[in-house]
Amino acid sequence: MNPSSIEFLVQEAFTGIRRNGLMAFASISTIALSLGVLGAFVLVALGANHFTASQIGKFEVAVYMSNEAGQAQTQALADQIGKMQDVASVKVLSKEEEWARFKRSNPNIESAGLQNNPLPFSIDIKVSDASRTTYIANKVRAMKGVRAVRDGREELGRVMALARVVRGVSIAGVIILLLTAVFIISNAIKLTLYARRREIRIMKLVGATNWFVRVPLIIEGVVFGAVGAFAAWLLLRLGGSYVSQSVAKMPFMAQFSSDIQPSTLAFALIALGVAIGAAGSFVSIRRFLRD
Amino acid sequence: MISLDGVSVEYENGVRALNDVSLSVAKGEFAFIVGPTGSGKSTLLRLLYREMLPSKGTVKVDGEDVTGLKPSEVPYLRRKLGIVFQDFKLLPQKNLWENLAFALRVIGAQPREIRRRIGDALAMVGLTHRCDSFPHQMSGGEQQRAAIARALVNHPTVLIADEPTGNLDPDTSWEIVQLLEQINVRGATVLVATHDNQIVDRMKKRVIRLDAGFLTGDQHKGTYQQNES
Numbered sequence A: 001m002n003p004s005s006i007e008f009l010v011q012e013a014f015t016g017i018r019r020n021g022l023m024a025f026a027s028i029s030t031i032a033l034s035l036g037v038l039g040a041f042v043l044v045a046l047g048a049n050h051f052t053a054s055q056i057g058k059f060e061v062a063v064y065m066s067n068e069a070g071q072a073q074t075q076a077l078a079d080q081i082g083k084m085q086d087v088a089s090v091k092v093l094s095k096e097e098e099w100a101r102f103k104r105s106n107p108n109i110e111s112a113g114l115q116n117n118p119l120p121f122s123i124d125i126k127v128s129d130a131s132r133t134t135y136i137a138n139k140v141r142a143m144k145g146v147r148a149v150r151d152g153r154e155e156l157g158r159v160m161a162l163a164r165v166v167r168g169v170s171i172a173g174v175i176i177l178l179l180t181a182v183f184i185i186s187n188a189i190k191l192t193l194y195a196r197r198r199e200i201r202i203m204k205l206v207g208a209t210n211w212f213v214r215v216p217l218i219i220e221g222v223v224f225g226a227v228g229a230f231a232a233w234l235l236l237r238l239g240g241s242y243v244s245q246s247v248a249k250m251p252f253m254a255q256f257s258s259d260i261q262p263s264t265l266a267f268a269l270i271a272l273g274v275a276i277g278a279a280g281s282f283v284s285i286r287r288f289l290r291d
Numbered sequence B: 001m002i003s004l005d006g007v008s009v010e011y012e013n014g015v016r017a018l019n020d021v022s023l024s025v026a027k028g029e030f031a032f033i034v035g036p037t038g039s040g041k042s043t044l045l046r047l048l049y050r051e052m053l054p055s056k057g058t059v060k061v062d063g064e065d066v067t068g069l070k071p072s073e074v075p076y077l078r079r080k081l082g083i084v085f086q087d088f089k090l091l092p093q094k095n096l097w098e099n100l101a102f103a104l105r106v107i108g109a110q111p112r113e114i115r116r117r118i119g120d121a122l123a124m125v126g127l128t129h130r131c132d133s134f135p136h137q138m139s140g141g142e143q144q145r146a147a148i149a150r151a152l153v154n155h156p157t158v159l160i161a162d163e164p165t166g167n168l169d170p171d172t173s174w175e176i177v178q179l180l181e182q183i184n185v186r187g188a189t190v191l192v193a194t195h196d197n198q199i200v201d202r203m204k205k206r207v208i209r210l211d212a213g214f215l216t217g218d219q220h221k222g223t224y225q226q227n228e229s
Helices: A003-019 A021-057 A071-082 A095-105 A130-141 A153-195 A197-205 A210-247 A251-255 A262-289 B041-048 B071-078 B096-105 B111-125 B140-152 B170-185 B197-203
Strands: A060-065 A087-093 A122-127 A146-150 B002-010 B016-025 B030-034 B056-061 B081-085 B158-162 B189-194 B206-211 B214-219
Touching: A003 A021, A003 A210, A003 B096, A021 A153, A021 A210, A021 A262, A060 A071, A060 A130, A071 A087, A071 A122, A087 A095, A122 A130, A130 A146, A130 A153, A153 A197, A153 A210, A153 A262, A197 A210, A197 A262, A197 B071, A197 B096, A210 A262, A210 B071, B002 B041, B016 B041, B016 B056, B016 B206, B016 B214, B030 B041, B030 B170, B030 B197, B041 B056, B041 B158, B041 B189, B071 B081, B081 B140, B096 B111, B096 B140, B111 B140, B111 B170, B140 B158, B140 B170, B158 B170, B170 B189, B170 B197
Parallel strands: B030 B189, B030 B206, B081 B158, B158 B189
Antiparallel strands: A060 A122, A060 A146, A087 A122, B002 B016, B002 B056, B206 B214
């Protein structure tokens, strides 16, 4: 294939898009909408997963020391726990401070008969991997000077189950929407090819090789995919900033945002658009090449 | 140049379009294929440019058995052929020059070569002055001449025309057939399927007759209604 042929093929692709303007518009908007829906779902799913993950991350293991344990022993134990694997941070809570806080929130406690500080020293452990919480809690429970460990196992189990459901629904939804997008887009491309079947037939009759017929149409598919994906990205950005502005006022929703970068989203959408466009054209053309 | 040997074509629905047809057309010959609608004329031509395969028999074009071609080899067969249809099959969004250039670009011709060949072909069919016109701006006769010019740009060894005058009035039909004869005089083998008895009778060329898929006549200097004398 010589350079002037390549130039011709690219030229043909763009002439084709220009002269079939309405079909081009129909294809591009179909791609934009289906990728937009897919993208929006991905963003929401990422947000939901991010939210459940952050909830899991908030779980702490509370370690209560025996009454005899003092500041020094508690600190030594905290240092030891801090060195364990999957422990993100440890915090020592002194018995005096905790008692002061307790009395502040329950002013009547002293008149109720509790004169002396009944609270032990305690340690809060933040675990970096939620699935290791029970293991760490059991390890700590066996340590000297520890009276009780509370690891919130049941609550954690519930949140982790929720997280699994959210992840499962997200993956299933993405797969279904992706397949739908591929189906809709390849149908749109098939329509543009149908509109040009005369041209394809003439190319074949004058002796064009299949590749010569395919290349401009695949370039067209790629351009449609890229432009449609870019439009989808713009929709998501505009829609997204509107939604996040109204959502930001709700404190609960603050964690409900994914940390995906706009450029990553754009790159992913355009790569997907280009791939679907090229593959859709390639597959759809086969029908028209067979004669 | 062209030979069919025991060719039968049976469609999937059981209809037999051709029945054990054998014939050969020599290099440089001009032949009409005649017969009523549905007699198998178009089917026979489609076998030649490998738009379909026979159920039985062999089809040779330029010494090559086209039934054995791989799909990737078919384009190279078609580059040796010029094909003209009743409905012209010009691209409506391209002007005449672009229509011809398109046929050459898709087979990878160089721009300088394209200009030269289009100039020659348009001169041959007498449409040099119309090169900027779009198909819808041209008359039926002009469109068919444009289609013939497109078939000529590849310098085909065989020109195949399927009802080339089917959409044209008698005078224009006669012009088109004379043009086909000129192309034949210049060396191309020309095969014309038609049911236009007037032009067949006037031309006095070889006439191959098909009826319901059977070869029922083959006469040199023949007429449409052949008397077997």
